[in-house]
Amino acid sequence: MKKEIGGYFELEDFGGKEYYPNLYKVNLGRTALRWLLEGRGYTKIYLPVFLCESVTEACEQHGIRISRYQLDAELNVLLPRKKLGESECLYLVNYYGQLTDEKILAYQKIFGNIIVDHTHAFFQKPLKGVDTLYSCRKFWGVSDGAYLSTDAVLPMDKPVDHSNKRMGHILGRYEENAGVYYQEMLQNAARYEGMEIRRMSRLTENLLGAIDYETGRRKREENYRILSEALPSEFIFTRVTPEGPFVYPYYHKEGLKLRRWLAEHKIFVPTYWKNILEECTESSLEYQWAADVLPLPCDQRYGKEEMQYMAERIKEWEAAGE
Structure with a gap:
């Protein structure tokens, strides 16, 4: 028996239900993307110019070729309307929740392989047959965590992450002002650069199960x-x-x-x-x-x-x- 018996109490197991209990649970949105790229075997990705560096860096870390595209004033993708190659994919960002399900399906019909980034739309459910990413810390008081919806078969040889050393600024702000822990928050975010693909930590999963x-x-x-x-x-x-x-x-x-x-x-x-x-x-x-x-x-x-x-x-x- 490896489990300890007795001693002081740890955080309770809240036993609640997550919002997306049946999706792949990952440590970060950027590593969820890399895990998906690995599972799909993509070699080229089309990324919007209007994009945060973390996504670009994740693709570069994976070694995938990147091609950039622009959006017009109505947020339409400015690319030739044709099916992408089998090893290519289009990355769509749901800016402020403006990308409707109808538009997502329309883009899938045009381009074929798409990945939808729902970082700004936690409550917008994934569509069947559409690879979709979610970030938990953009909506909830957790230090990390992401969900991935896909029908791809992903390699499951990923270690489980540990979040206990990243919770200082989250717990601190619960009792004090944000400014007290602002630098700690920045230092924590900096540690995400180059992080390996891991499955969601037990701590984050437990906390997500306790949310109303x-x-x-x-x-x-x-x-x-x-x-x-x-x-x-x-x-x-x-x-x-x-x-x-x-x-x-x-x-x-x-x-x-x-x-x-x-x-x-x-x-x-x-x-x-x-x-x-x-x-x-x-x-x-x-x-x-x-x-x-x-x-x-x-x-x-x-x-x-x-x-x-x-x-x-x-x-x-x-x-x-x-």
């Missing part, structure tokens, strides 16, 4: 509604209201300045795709999307009071003509 997903979804939708009414944003990223939204993508032509001002008022709005600000020209659509779309938090940690406070501060800044 229905309440989380409902709160996100209500907060999104409050922000959309207080801060109407007629932009490409608000055409579709997703189920259990990731954030409320608010467009402002001076997005970078507004972000800095909000941070001074303890409203921290991230800049996704920071690499785009260095790689693309200011006149490009990609630069505009990265710089001027503010992903306002609307998740389950907050309610009406916080949403109204954010909206009031943004209106205050706009009225001052900053």
Whole structure:
């Protein structure tokens, strides 16, 4: 018998049910992609220009050839409409939950091999026969974790990850302000670079089983509604209201300045795709999307009071003509 008996207590086994209990459980979204590429045997991937570095680095680490494509102002893929080769695939990012199931199936019919990145759409269920990736830490208080939906037969010789040394900033923020543990969070994120493919840790799996997903979804939708009414944003990223939204993508032509001002008022709005600000020209659509779309938090940690406070501060800044 290898299991210890007695001694001090560890974290309880919550015994709950995850949202995607039947999908492949992986340590990170980027390693889930590499595992899928390995299982499918792809040798070339088409990636959008508007993309975070972690996905590109994962593909480079796998040794796959990369070809870049652009999107038009309506988020349509700008590639010749034809079936890809058997060893090729198209990577589709569901930006802010705007990629509907109908569009996904249409792209699959045109291009054949596709991979859908649902990092921004945790509640959008995977479609049968469509390889789909999810990231857990973008929606929930866990340090890692991802899901992969695929009918490919993946090699199961992957070790189980361990998350206990990555939980400091998560546990710390539960009792103190985020600033106290901000550097630890950054250091933790840096450790993900080059990480090997592993299956989801027992700790992360246990925590994911303890989440009230229905309440989380409902709160996100209500907060999104409050922000959309207080801060109407007629932009490409608000055409579709997703189920259990990731954030409320608010467009402002001076997005970078507004972000800095909000941070001074303890409203921290991230800049996704920071690499785009260095790689693309200011006149490009990609630069505009990265710089001027503010992903306002609307998740389950907050309610009406916080949403109204954010909206009031943004209106205050706009009225001052900053």
